[in-house]
Amino acid sequence: MNQKSIEHIALYSLVLVGTLVVGVLARQFVLSKGVDDFSSSVAFFATVIVLMAIYASLQTTFNQFLLPRIETFLLRFSAFQTMKNHNDTVSVPEVPTSKDSNQTTSDIIESAPTAEETISKPSEYEVMRTNSIAKRDRAIQTKLEKVLSYTKQTMVAYMSEEDLNRLCAYIVEYSSSDTLQKISPVKVDSQLKSIDIMHFGWNIGKAFSKKRIHTATFIKNVFAHTLRDLEISTIERKMSHTESECRIKLNGEIGSII
Template sequence: MEQRKIEHITLHLIVFGTIAIIGVLARQTVLHYGWDEFSSYLILVVCTIIMGAIYLNLQMVFRQLLSPTIEKCFRRFECYRNKAVVAENPIEHQESIENTIDPEPIVSESEPEIETTSDTTEEVSTLSLSESNEDMAGLPKEEVPPASISNIPIEVLNQLSEYEISRANAMAEKERASQEKLNKVIAYTKQTLVLYLDETALNRLCEYVTEYYLSDTMPKVEPIKVDSQLKTIDIMHFGWNIGKAFGKPRLQTTTFIKRVFAHTLRDSEISTIERKMSHTESVCKIKLDKKIT
């Protein structure tokens, strides 16, 4: 009902708005032809009244004459006639539908089925339980398998856990010793070469030494140029000292210092450096040191 009322109000507003627009246009027309202001407003009112009267008369004619005629024409179609009958008697139709539904037989028939099903289920479960009890009673006690965890002695479990703990402790101790060794070599490097390298070069050398110790492959380096006070034998002694502390092969250490101190060792071959690393005959600033670590 509310929706239908809103539709009627909207329709009337549109019609009366159209009538008002026509009246305004009529007023503007008479003003254009030279009529005075009063006459133009009079024309506006007259046009509005006439158009409103025409609209109301058309509404009455449509409701009294045209609407029944159109409805008779539509009633010839079966779909429209059925729709009209349903719209006129919605309540009676709803009551007839409700009366056709009888829920009592459904309830009366479902209850015995539920009871029968429950009784059958109880009987089956009782039989299965009794049969299973008889089967369990008939089995000899020797056939019952013991728990698998009982076959493993508790001492073995304790030994496994102790082994894992010991292994973890050993790995931690090895890591600690390795880090301590590296720290000592880095401290030795800084203390030995601080007078012959600037800060940037010294830090870069420490990075190379760390990578050389931690990696199995030769690190990529950029040659470092030391002060001219250090001779070839000094660099050889430095290489031998850190290689001895790290436990690296002599040839590997030789290759490392040859790459790092390429400018100082430019005139020495790797075989020569490897052979003379531990020589002490000549005068030098960096001595051999077997007790770095």
């Protein structure tokens, strides 16, 4: 029997003794008024019952309404909160006998799962799929790095550092999406003509296996100043054309990289 049960039994015993004492006093009082024994006995039991009902009602009211509010108020004080946490966490475990301890240890050892049971091995399909995805991601990352290297080597002489960095950021986004949400056009040196920009677009679009219309739209928006006089349909049709006077060749530079 734990300490809490003993406290409850002691409390209820005191309440019961108290109500019986009050009941006896009530019976004696009724007898002193000249009432017969039966009526005095009725007064005794009635007093006991009424007092027990009042106690039960007060206890319910206290536990449900007053106790939570009192506890909430007291928890505002750090000392009471520390004491409550200590009482909640501290418990005294029963010390098993030597025989029980040996039996418990044996049960734990017998029920402990093996490493093979705890860690399930992935299936052959899962291993192959994971390796395939990792290989694909490495290939995509390698291709992107080569395209960015080509872009920097090709455009560094014709663009400011800020515009070149923005162009590379657009290419990274374009490598995983056919359309870009927001674009602030970049500017290139006047040495590069529209055919150079179209050749550049064709080279990176081919590296990413993009459709012509997507590549044409991309370079039209990114190089809006240089290609301001050309429609997207015209760019789509002419960007793979070969002209003698151009600085950026078709596939030449990027073909050696990718």
